[in-house]
Amino acid sequence: MRASHLFILLSCLALFVCCKQHGKVTAPQVDQDNSQALMASMEDRIGFPDFGFMVQPDDxxxxxxxxxxxxxxxxxxxxxxxxxxxxxxxxxxxxxxxxxxxxxxxxxxxxxxxxxxxxxxxxxxxxxxxxxxxxxxxxxxxxxxxxxxxxxxxxxxxxxxxxxxxxxxxxxxxxxxxxxxxxxxxxxxxxxxxxxxxxxxxxxxxxxxxxxxxxxxxxxxxxxxxxxxxxxxxxxxxxxxxxxxxxxxxxxxxxxxxxxxxxxxxxxxxxxxxxxxxxxxxxxxxxxxxxxxxxxxxxxxxxxxxxxxxxxxxxxxxxxxxxxxxxxxxxxxxxxxxxxxxxxxxxxxxxxxxNAYSSCMSCHSTAQYPVVSAIMPFLNNQKVAIPEAGTNASAQWMRWFRNVPCETPFDPKKATSFDYSLQLVKSIQNYIDYASQAEKGHYSEEYWSKGHKIRRSSIVSD
Ligand code: HEC
Known part of the structure; x- marks a missing residue:
């Protein structure tokens, strides 16, 4: 259902953009064969939007x-x-x-x-x-x-x-x-x-x-x-x-x-x-x-x-x-x-x-859904402060510097591992975010991710 709605929307949008590029907006005058070809090619690559922000095509x-x-x-x-x-x-x-x-x-x-x-x-x-x-x-x-x-x-x-x-x-x-x-x-x-x-x-x-x-x-x-x-x-x-x-x-x-x-x-x-x-x-x-x-x-x-x-x-x-x-x-x-x-x-x-307080594998080892722990210790719900230079970091801090085996969640039993791919986690989080807005409700999985948006963030939590 959702995919076909999206498809219709995208088709309309595409036709609208085509017409608009040629000057004034008129009713789409696409011959039958072409429109079918366009539909087929869009159906073939159905579903996922390409981007979220762009200048208007008539700028x-x-x-x-x-x-x-x-x-x-x-x-x-x-x-x-x-x-x-x-x-x-x-x-x-x-x-x-x-x-x-x-x-x-x-x-x-x-x-x-x-x-x-x-x-x-x-x-x-x-x-x-x-x-x-x-x-x-x-x-x-x-x-x-x-x-x-x-x-x-x-x-x-x-x-x-x-x-x-x-x-x-x-x-x-x-x-x-x-x-x-x-x-x-x-x-x-x-x-x-x-x-x-x-x-x-x-x-x-x-x-x-x-x-x-x-x-x-x-x-x-x-x-x-x-x-x-x-x-x-x-x-x-x-x-x-x-x-x-x-x-x-x-x-x-x-x-x-x-x-x-x-x-x-x-x-x-x-x-x-x-x-x-x-x-x-x-x-x-x-x-x-x-x-x-x-x-x-x-x-x-x-x-x-x-x-x-x-x-x-x-x-x-x-x-x-x-x-x-x-x-x-x-x-x-x-x-x-x-x-x-x-x-x-x-x-x-x-x-x-x-971020100068992290490392590639530290952030990426947190790739799991739901996002139970944040990507960096100082962004976590139970926040772990940045240790002072010259001291030995605490075990809580070092939780982010473990060697988490691939395909294993950072928080065992609470989440599914996405094998170090933070984009994959972010894609799911974004989709659930979208779906909960569209459906005007919340998903239980989302609850565990509250406050933990998968994105690199400043030390002052956003
Ligand atoms: C502060 C956390 C953080 C650190 C440190 C970090 N990354 Fe990432 N990385 C992310 C996030 C979040 C994403 C996904 C969203 C995005 O692209 O911003 C990502 C995405 C990526 C991707 C795309 C694939 C994927 O996992 O989604 C690659 C490749 C990558 N990072 C490599 C690295 C390398 C190599 C380093 C170290 C030089 C590094 N990252 C350090 C947070 C981090």
Whole structure:
């Protein structure tokens, strides 16, 4: 029922937009064959909206294309392709750098060209299919319509460089390879919704996920953002430097590439969580011809070093502080290549726009539905304060730095694990949010998530 309503609505909307683009609005004059073809093609990719925010099509800004969700998920489990085999042939512990380079190559193939604005439109990829997680359009930080970017966590001043005075937010889009797409499709079935929110058996070995992150900042504040990879984006006016607007308006603005995150389901990491996480930071000073190559690896992690509870942070970095006691994080030690990074809790891996009190695997280990515990200890209902530098963190704090095995919930018996995928959790949370508004009632599962919105958040809880 719901899907067919959505379908009718989308069809009307599409016809309306078509007519509107050609000038004045008239009754749709579509010949029978064409309208059937349009209906068939929409029915084929039924259901999920592409984005939540976009300029009106009749605005004066010339729009060449808009974001399309890639949601035609494989129905049979795909076999591991050559590209993934090449990644899995490298030992991420003994040669982390080669592993990261291989993942980057895999993600870039068919996606990252010198036509920067037209890169990462997944439907253009001739090498291999990639997929998006549906239901990221919903809510105030939902996808915009140029590139499908969602609003991410806050970027505090001096977080990226000592000369950074503006505070803003990052904007990002993530995508999964075919093995990942297959698992997403088990949660988000098509064409008739028969959603499986409470039985998820995890991602297959060889799943590769990547996410590119952008900020509306430039080289005047963040010097390594020179020679930028720029995208148009429809973002909050209040996120634009120098704009003191508190209004909730969105406008079209340039955003610049700052970071790329990757995750690989790799069974050699099975004892520490089953995933390898890595991140790259943009460094325009490297002046590569294809600017995507200016993404330089920050490091890699395959576990949270649960026994290391000594507390240190570096939230406003002037140099990258590497912690030699960590056994499950490796950081790039070449300052010629890597601008100063804040990293995460006690120098565990985190990217330039990530929270300096957390780590990749700390946040992602909480991927479960319902969201019983928050993504970070200081956002939890039973709040755990940030431990003081130099002290040993409490057991409550270290609950967020366990090595939660893959496909295992963070809060056992209370939730279903979504195997480190926070987008999948967010998609379910958004859908339930939508459904409870539409149905004018609440779901019991929702109760446990109250106050825990899956999104990166500032220290002052929003
Ligand atoms: C403060 C919490 C937090 C930290 C730290 C964090 N992430 Fe995430 N990440 C999220 C959330 C929330 C999402 C999903 C929603 C979104 O895209 O904002 C996400 C999404 C992703 C995705 C897309 C797939 C998915 O799981 O949904 C990738 C890949 C990813 N993160 C990798 C990383 C890597 C690599 C790091 C460390 C360099 C990292 N993340 C650090 C919270 C975090």
């Amino acid at each position: 004066t800004i010339p729009i060449s294309r808009v974001f399309k969700l890639s949601d035609d998920f494989p129905r049979k489990e795909p076999v591991i392709d050559e590209g993934v085999k090449n990644i899995l042939a490298i030992d991420f512990k003994s040669d982390w750098r080669a592993y990261m380079d291989e993942v980057k190559k895999y993600v870039f193939e068919g996606n990252a060209s010198e036509d920067y604005e037209n890169s990462f439109y997944l439907e253009d990829n001739k090498v291999r299919p990639w997929y998006h997680v549906p239901w990221q359009h919903w809510g105030p930080n939902g996808r915009e319509g140029y590139h499908g970017l969602t609003q991410e966590g806050p970027v505090d001043d001096k977080m990226l460089a000592p000369t950074q005075i503006s505070e803003t937010h990052a904007y990002a889009v993530g995508f999964y390879n075919d093995l990942g797409g297959y698992a997403i499709g088990k949660v988000w079935n098509k064409p008739e919704p028969n959603y499986s929110f409470f039985e998820f058996d995890g991602f297959p070995e060889g799943t590769v996920v990547a996410k590119v992150l952008f900020v509306p900042l430039e080289a005047d504040e963040v010097p390594y953002l020179k020679n930028p990879v720029s995208w148009d984006a429809y973002i909050y006016a209040s996120d634009i430097p120098g704009n003191n607007s508190t209004s909730k308006n969105r406008i079209t603005s340039k955003v610049n590439l700052i970071q790329m995150d990757i995750m690989v389901k790799d069974k050699r990491a099975i004892d520490t969580g089953g995933w390898v996480f890595g991140t790259f930071a943009y460094n325009g000073n490297l002046e590569n011809d294809n600017r995507w190559d200016n993404l330089t690896p920050v490091g890699i992690m395959w576990g949270n070093d649960p026994d290391h509870n000594k507390t240190s942070y570096n939230p406003t970095p002037t140099k990258t502080i590497i912690n030699p006691d960590l056994k499950q994080t490796i950081i790039n030690d070449n300052p010629e290549e890597l601008p100063p990074m804040h990293l995460g809790f006690a120098s565990r891996l985190n990217g330039p726009v990530d």
